[in-house]
Every structure is written in C-alpha cells, then in structure tokens.
Amino acid sequence: EARGIPAGPINTLTEVFDDPQVQHRRLHRQLTRGELEVPQVANPLRFDGDSATSEVAPPRLGQNSDAILAEMGLTPDDIARLRRAGVVR
Structure with missing residues (x-):
C-alpha cells in the first residue's frame, strides 16, 4: 500500500463468509453437485x-x-x- 500497489487480504472460505459485506449483500450461496453442497460467493455485480x-x-x-x-x-x-504422465486428470 505504501508504494501504491493495490492489494488485499486472501481469506479462507470461513473468513469470506463471515465478512460483514458478504453477509449484507447476501453473496454466500450453496450450489449442489450430485450429493455435494459446494459453497460459492455470488457475483457481486x-x-x-x-x-x-x-x-x-x-x-x-x-x-x-x-x-x-x-x-x-x-x-x-x-x-x-x-x-x-500426470499432466491432466
């Protein structure tokens, strides 16, 4: 920041979903893939x-x-x- 380089924190999923702005904007979503619930952050735009x-x-x-x-x-x-060769799964 002191050198004018834009940066921000890198959060864990728990930190992301605990963020007041994420909660206020209702950006936490759960999407289903088979029997698995996948936590997602909705597009804020x-x-x-x-x-x-x-x-x-x-x-x-x-x-x-x-x-x-x-x-x-x-x-x-x-x-x-x-x-x-292990290049792709």
Whole structure:
C-alpha cells in the first residue's frame, strides 16, 4: 500500500463468509453437485438489479478434460499419454 500497489487480504472460505459485506449483500450461496453442497460467493455485480451468478456448481477437477483437450485437437491417444504422465486428470 505504501508504494501504491493495490492489494488485499486472501481469506479462507470461513473468513469470506463471515465478512460483514458478504453477509449484507447476501453473496454466500450453496450450489449442489450430485450429493455435494459446494459453497460459492455470488457475483457481486448486478445488471438491471439482477445477479450474473451461475446456478451451476463448478466441475470436479478433470471432469471436462477429455472434451476440452479433444476440442483443442488432441486425439484419444494424446489424451491418454498426458493422463499417464500426470499432466491432466
């Protein structure tokens, strides 16, 4: 701050959801992914009074890897090789 570099705290999820501004703006959301409840912070921006927050929980790690890599032009063999090497899940 003394040198004019914008910065802020990095909070844990508990600290985020305990924040008075997050509570006041009702930004804490729980989204469901299968049987799992996923805590989320809603998008604080409003457009014509409406939130631009997704209603879909984020994917699991690696859930869409095959589709994304195939879309990038990788073959199933390429993807399998990356997976064996531990590059992707």
